């Protein structure tokens with residue numbers, strides 16, 4: 371069996387604390403352990419000058435190879451182009467895009483650096499699987515160095531519609547580089563359709579019904595591979611946590627009130643201010659919930675070096691203050707707002723205790739919190755998921771209360787409906803969602819992508 375090589379910006383290397391020990395990291399690690407493999411990425415460190423050869427660490431049959439970046443490379447590649455250009459673009463926030471040629475040059479430069487450092491570590495029959503928007507051009511950079519391995523790419527975030535994508539300066543270069551991959555994976559059929567319509571309209575290309583694409587003189591396959599979670603483990607974590615000390619303290623602190631929970635990285639794509647406004651609408655339109663429901667929003671700070679993220683934080687602090695000031699009582703704060711991360715087992719217990727999971731991103735590739743919330747529920751008395759139609763997860767979990775997050779009144783009503791939904795209906799909806807989560811896990815996602823990559827039958831250059 372061919373060795374698997376994974377590339378992502380952050381790795382799960384023993385000393386790299388950047389990657390959360392979340393379901394994705396666990397799933398990829400398992401996939402590497404099955405075949406033996408290599409995980410390549412940024413170490414999380416800044417170096418003074420041109421980075422040295424990768425640092426190699428071993429854990430069982432997995433090797434981790436990481437390199438540091440210079441401050442200039444990190445800023446251009448990660449802070450500016452990846453997170454201030456591509457991230458807002460792919461989340462339909464054209465007004466937030468900052469584009470500069472120097473940032474794009476830095477992005478290409480770091481992709482070339484990754485290729486130069488990775489190429490010597492590759493064996494001829496390795497399968498290479500590259501992750502996410504930091505690395506659209508990495509296959510092209512590897513090909514330029516003569517690497518002939520099969521190379522796959524998975525985009526964790528949405529690929530926007532043609533009209534949005536073409537707002538990006540130099541979009542043709544980015545997308546023709548993407549076509550250097552043998553297999554391009556997306557979260558949903560919508561993303562795949564956006565890819566096809568871009569190639570057809572801008573790349574003079576075609577995409578067949580089986581996903582084979584031809585464009586920019588290149589040929590490969592594309593497909594939708596909706597990511598899942600480690601469902602069985604999450605169920606166990608939640609069952610164990612519900613009687614644990616954290617849930618016990620939470621229960622006591624709520625003093626009989628019901629819990630509505632939101633858990634997100636502090637990111638403008640997650641729609642947290644709109645969610646606050648929706649909760650305010652609930653309290654206005656359905657006053658019977660005043661004093662009886664608490665909304666806890668857990669949102670650890672993310673990308674604090676990007677100005678838009680700092681502005682979001684200020685905005686949210688305003689929302690929490692306004693709602694608590696207006697509706698709060700001496701013994702009840704309607705909103706609890708926490709800028710911190712929790713271990714998975716603690717989160718699992720919080721999810722299980724919450725009557726409502728509020729997952730209302732304005733755009734999201736998939737959203738794993740939605741799936742974790744469902745997996746954590748008590749089968750006898752499950753909570754209700756309120757889910758944005760703009761999360762990829764809504765495609766596989768249509769039995770959630772699916773809402774438009776821009777319509778704060780609709781979301782407020784959905785929270786009310788969730789809080790008052792009869793147990794039978796909650797169980798019926800939950801059973802169907804759970805069947806989906808048991809059938810499509812992080813493990814089956816890894817396996818199906820790697821099997822498709824290994825089975826590939828495309829040439830790289832169209833004849």
Ligand code: ADQ
Nearest residue numbers: 392526633634635668670710711712734735736737738739
């Ligand atoms: P993210 O944008 O990071 O991922 P999401 O899919 O929700 O979003 O994954 C977040 C993960 O971090 C979850 O496993 C969650 O439990 C964990 N997490 C969030 N807040 C936490 C907290 N306070 N404490 C501890 N853990 C926390 C990107 C894309 C998504 C896509 C994933 C995977 O933006 O659309 O689903 O990749 O492909």
